Amino acid sequence: MPPAAEAPPALRLEDVRRSFRTGKRVVVALDGVSATAARGAVTGLIGPDGAGKTTLMRLIAGLLRADGGRIEVLGIDVARNPLGVQARLGYMPQRFGLYEDLSVKENLDLYADLQGVTPEERGVRYAELLHMTGLGPFTARMAGRLSGGMKQKLGLACTLVHPPELLLLDEPTVGVDPVSRRELWQIIDHLTRTAHMTVLFSTAYLDEAERCDSVLLIHEGRLLGRGAPGTFTAEMAGRSFLARAEGVGRRALQARMAKMPGVIDAVIQGSGVRVVTEAAGPSDQTALPSGGSGFALVPTAPRFEDSFVARLRAQSSAPTPTSGANDAPRPRGDPPASAPTTPARSAREDIIVVQHLTRRFGTFHAVDDVSFSVARGEIFGLLGANGAGKSTTFRMLCGLLPPSEGTLRVAGFDLRTAAAPARGRIGYMAQKFSLYGDLSVAQNLRFFSSAYRLYGARQREQLAWAEEEFQLGPLAEATARDLPLGFKQRLALACALMHEPEILFLDEPTSGVDPLARREFWRRINALAEAGVTVLVTTHFMEEAEYCDRLVIMAQGRVLTAGTPAAIKEAARASALPDPTMEDAFIAVIEAAQPARAA
Amino acid sequence: MKAARLRRLGGLLRKELLQIWRDPSALAIAFALPALLLIIFGYGVSLDATNVPLALVVQHPDGLTASFTSQFSHSPFFRPRRFLTIQGAETAMAARKVEGIIWLQSDFTRRAESDGNAPIGVIVNGVDANDARIIEGYVQQVWANWLTARAAVDGKGAALPLAAQPQVRFNASVSSRDYLVPGLIAVIMTLTGALLTALVIAREWERGTLEALMVTRVTVSEILLAKLVPYFLLGMGGMAASVLLAVFLFGVPLHGSVLVLTGASALFMLAALGMGLVISGFARNQFVAGQIAIITTFLPAFILSGFVFDISSMPAAVQIITHIVAARYFVAILQSVFLAGDVWPVVVPNALALAVMAAIFLGVARATARKRLD
Numbered sequence: 001m002p003p004a005a006e007a008p009p010a011l012r013l014e015d016v017r018r019s020f021r022t023g024k025r026v027v028v029a030l031d032g033v034s035a036t037a038a039r040g041a042v043t044g045l046i047g048p049d050g051a052g053k054t055t056l057m058r059l060i061a062g063l064l065r066a067d068g069g070r071i072e073v074l075g076i077d078v079a080r081n082p083l084g085v086q087a088r089l090g091y092m093p094q095r096f097g098l099y100e101d102l103s104v105k106e107n108l109d110l111y112a113d114l115q116g117v118t119p120e121e122r123g124v125r126y127a128e129l130l131h132m133t134g135l136g137p138f139t140a141r142m143a144g145r146l147s148g149g150m151k152q153k154l155g156l157a158c159t160l161v162h163p164p165e166l167l168l169l170d171e172p173t174v175g176v177d178p179v180s181r182r183e184l185w186q187i188i189d190h191l192t193r194t195a196h197m198t199v200l201f202s203t204a205y206l207d208e209a210e211r212c213d214s215v216l217l218i219h220e221g222r223l224l225g226r227g228a229p230g231t232f233t234a235e236m237a238g239r240s241f242l243a244r245a246e247g248v249g250r251r252a253l254q255a256r257m258a259k260m261p262g263v264i265d266a267v268i269q270g271s272g273v274r275v276v277t278e279a280a281g282p283s284d285q286t287a288l289p290s291g292g293s294g295f296a297l298v299p300t301a302p303r304f305e306d307s308f309v310a311r312l313r314a315q316s317s318a319p320t321p322t323s324g325a326n327d328a329p330r331p332r333g334d335p336p337a338s339a340p341t342t343p344a345r346s347a348r349e350d351i352i353v354v355q356h357l358t359r360r361f362g363t364f365h366a367v368d369d370v371s372f373s374v375a376r377g378e379i380f381g382l383l384g385a386n387g388a389g390k391s392t393t394f395r396m397l398c399g400l401l402p403p404s405e406g407t408l409r410v411a412g413f414d415l416r417t418a419a420a421p422a423r424g425r426i427g428y429m430a431q432k433f434s435l436y437g438d439l440s441v442a443q444n445l446r447f448f449s450s451a452y453r454l455y456g457a458r459q460r461e462q463l464a465w466a467e468e469e470f471q472l473g474p475l476a477e478a479t480a481r482d483l484p485l486g487f488k489q490r491l492a493l494a495c496a497l498m499h500e501p502e503i504l505f506l507d508e509p510t511s512g513v514d515p516l517a518r519r520e521f522w523r524r525i526n527a528l529a530e531a532g533v534t535v536l537v538t539t540h541f542m543e544e545a546e547y548c549d550r551l552v553i554m555a556q557g558r559v560l561t562a563g564t565p566a567a568i569k570e571a572a573r574a575s576a577l578p579d580p581t582m583e584d585a586f587i588a589v590i591e592a593a594q595p596a597r598a599a
Numbered sequence: 600m601k602a603a604r605l606r607r608l609g610g611l612l613r614k615e616l617l618q619i620w621r622d623p624s625a626l627a628i629a630f631a632l633p634a635l636l637l638i639i640f641g642y643g644v645s646l647d648a649t650n651v652p653l654a655l656v657v658q659h660p661d662g663l664t665a666s667f668t669s670q671f672s673h674s675p676f677f678r679p680r681r682f683l684t685i686q687g688a689e690t691a692m693a694a695r696k697v698e699g700i701i702w703l704q705s706d707f708t709r710r711a712e713s714d715g716n717a718p719i720g721v722i723v724n725g726v727d728a729n730d731a732r733i734i735e736g737y738v739q740q741v742w743a744n745w746l747t748a749r750a751a752v753d754g755k756g757a758a759l760p761l762a763a764q765p766q767v768r769f770n771a772s773v774s775s776r777d778y779l780v781p782g783l784i785a786v787i788m789t790l791t792g793a794l795l796t797a798l799v800i801a802r803e804w805e806r807g808t809l810e811a812l813m814v815t816r817v818t819v820s821e822i823l824l825a826k827l828v829p830y831f832l833l834g835m836g837g838m839a840a841s842v843l844l845a846v847f848l849f850g851v852p853l854h855g856s857v858l859v860l861t862g863a864s865a866l867f868m869l870a871a872l873g874m875g876l877v878i879s880g881f882a883r884n885q886f887v888a889g890q891i892a893i894i895t896t897f898l899p900a901f902i903l904s905g906f907v908f909d910i911s912s913m914p915a916a917v918q919i920i921t922h923i924v925a926a927r928y929f930v931a932i933l934q935s936v937f938l939a940g941d942v943w944p945v946v947v948p949n950a951l952a953l954a955v956m957a958a959i960f961l962g963v964a965r966a967t968a969r970k971r972l973d
Contacts, residue, residue, distance in 0.1 A: 062970075063813060064971060064972055082971075083970075086816060087816050093811055095806075095807035101622050113607055113613075114607050114610055114815040114816065159811075
């Protein structure tokens with residue numbers, strides 16, 4: 001053990017640069033990143049997808065070579081001595097390659113062999129790791145048969161068989177259910193506190209920043225900020241508020257707040273709207289233009305995300321979220337989206353009815369006896385971890401996959417008998433956007449419009465609408481593959497909306513996009529819902545669930561609970577948890593379901 | 600240091616063997632694929648004609664014609680059908696219901712007994728020139744056998760002019776399969792050898808297992824060796840199964856020694872696996888790896904190894920190219936070991952060539968493999 005006092009930092013990055021060539025284009029993944037990570041602490045590498053997190057991890061692990069700059073790990077230059085670094089490093093890639101046909105024990109044995117852990121040392125070490133990860137009862141189980149969260153924990157255990165001095169974790173919590181996520185964080189806290197391990201942890205979940213000792217905020221290959229998470233939120237002191245207005249729907253309120261001068265961010269939170277202002281200070285003059293009665297603006301504690309949004313806004317110099325020509329898409333030429341302030345819930349008309357839906361793959365129940373219904377104009381969420389059955393349910397709702405059992409009615413059509421006419425009424429935006437990467441933006445739009453049987457004047461009209469509405473005109477000739485993630489998402493939404501569907505299916509639409517793109521996306525979705533379009537959305541972002549009118553929480557193919565976000569959170573309220581978040585509620589629901597499943 | 604190295608290698612080998620055992624795809628490539636291809640090609644790629652439908656037109660049936668036509672009904676090569684008139688037989692041939700016509704005219708018996716020079720009308724469908732020539736040859740052979748047999752019975756064999764003419768081009772016991780099957784083994788093992796290593800490494804890339812592996816103390820040589828050893832054993836198992844199929848299912852004689860066969864197969868397997876390792880160096884998914892393996896190993900081996908197309912009759916430029924096809928050397932060894940025995944002047948130079956190719960492929964694989972992703 002080297003003496004900690006005079007030891008170099010665990011990690012030193014000096015002006016690290018790296019670019020990739022794809023075809024004729026050069027993509028800059030890292031553009032001069034300099035930073036250090038202190039020993040014995042958790043450093044969070046935080047940023048949206050495509051920010052350069054994985055590239056940086058691989059450079060540190062010696063799997064890639066930097067184009068420029070210098071990387072020192074524990075005082076060793078990675079470029080000169082990658083094997084020397086790798087001997088002292090633990091690296092868990094995003095998709096940790098567990099050998100799925102090997103058991104938990106055999107996977108551990110392999111990594112013990114590779115990391116030079118002698119058989120004598122293993123007994124104690126394994127016991128410790130299995131206890132820490134809770135995998136003790138499953139040592140004989142094949143890794144491929146573990147749940148997503150257990151796989152992540154086994155991956156972590158494999159990297160830790162020989163305790164590394166620096167542990168690199170590349171997005172270990174993405175898509176993992178909240179319970180496993182909490183357990184992973186407990187393990188990480190334990191490692192740094194008791195074993196004094198240094199951890200570099202990358203994530204796209206901004207709320208995880210607050211769990212790190214220090215944060216490197218990275219966006220588009222550049223370092224946007226560094227320091228303790230507290231310093232980020234401290235900057236935002238006095239700039240975050242919760243707005244509420246009686247008699248005004250939260251979506252309408254959000255749309256209104258977002259347009260006000262001095263407001264840089266407005267998102268739905270609970271029954272109100274979270275507002276972030278450009279400068280700290282008085283909130284009283286931020287008056288509501290109309291219907292001011294019953295309007296309240298309450299200061300609230302700033303979040304890390306507020307700071308990220310503020311930095312992004314400052315950087316992009318986009319004045320307000322509503323810089324676009326229009327508020328939101330208006331596919332049907334309906335009155336402006338902001339007009340109906342309270343969606344007519346009185347005459348509830350169920351446009352999607354799902355009863356006892358079951359889908360089996362062999363003996364595996366991907367979806368197990370799921371029932372729910374969605375009213376016209378509602379935003380309905382399916383919330384759950386990877387593998388909970390959300391995407392399978394979606395595919396059945398879109399008529400892409402026949403159910404094993406149960407009934408499905410979409411827009412009045414029974415999907416078992418009339419999948420094709422039902423499909424004409426729905427728009428579907430798939431998880432990875434399913435655009436044609438080699439086609440230009442305009443070609444993608446044209447292709448999808450003709451796939452939805454638009455032609456002639458109507459096609460031209462809708463193409464013009466899409467280009468204007470989604471501000472894709474300037475990018476018409478750009479190749480879809482080369483678009484930034486946020487623009488891909490915008491294009492995919494345009495493609496799904498051109499035939500003016502009554503129902504819109506969104507499968508993990510905002511996974512990994514930066515907060516600004518996510519806000520813009522939700523602004524459009526809200527406006528669509530106000531105009532009467534029914535929206536079904538799957539997500540594993542707990543926070544996004546707040547934007548839904550109603551939602552179901554799914555785990556292992558089953559619906560654990562259903563209701564409005566407020567009601568679901570209300571149910572989780574306890575003396576220990578006076579103000580539960582959606583994540584707290586999710587964990588409570590899963591834990592409540594646990595004994596039932598065991599029985 | 601050395602103990603740690605052995606432990607790493609042992610760990611990797613154990614993992615590989617467990618995977619082979621639990622995931623049937625590697626076993627399928629090693630055993631099912633060669634067996635399947637051998638059966639399909641072994642029965643399909645044959646230059647022999649058997650069960651050829653043949654029309655027999657006998658205008659004046661009697662004892663003599665019956666003894667002649669019975670030769671056809673008892674031959675495994677023909678499936679004779681009787682027609683009463685030559686017109687009927689010709690119509691059948693036009694419809695490709697029969698491939699040839701044997702026509703014994705009304706004066707057959709008279710002329711056979713008078714001057715022993717009886718005419719036999721043979722009409723062959725020439726659409727498939729190869730088949731036509733084979734049928735023609737068979738008919739001649741049947742005829743010659745018949746004449747010999749008759750001469751023996753009559754005791755006046757020497758008097759028959761055709762009795763001295765059995766130019767046995769087709770011996771009923773020598774089938775083209777006997778020389779095609781050994782060559783086929785070489786072609787098939789080229790494919791399976793390359794596929795085994797190329798696919799399993801590509802699969803590790805796809806599943807992300809290699810990325811985690813690389814950031815351990817393991818070295819590139821250890822990774823390659825851990826792939827080479829199990830799949831070498833597996834490939835040799837597939838090879839042994841193919842040889843057993845050849846000998847017991849296809850009845851190909853094995854004249855040479857099993858030792859020489861094993862030695863040559865081992866060299867060849869190293870070359871094929873080496874090729875697969877080279878492919879795996881740049882193909883990062885199983886689809887690409889599979890395509891490359893088929894295009895760069897199976898097709899050249901099929902066309903350029905000399906197993907069916909004679910190398911010496913190829914254009915000079917193509918002949919030069921055949922030298923970089925490892926299967927070429929193996930085909931030469933296999934054909935001689937199976938059909939002729941351990942012919943050292945054939946075995947030694949070809950085995951040397953295989954050794955050189957194995958060394959080159961393995962060397963290239965080692966030199967191009969990196970413990971990095973770029």
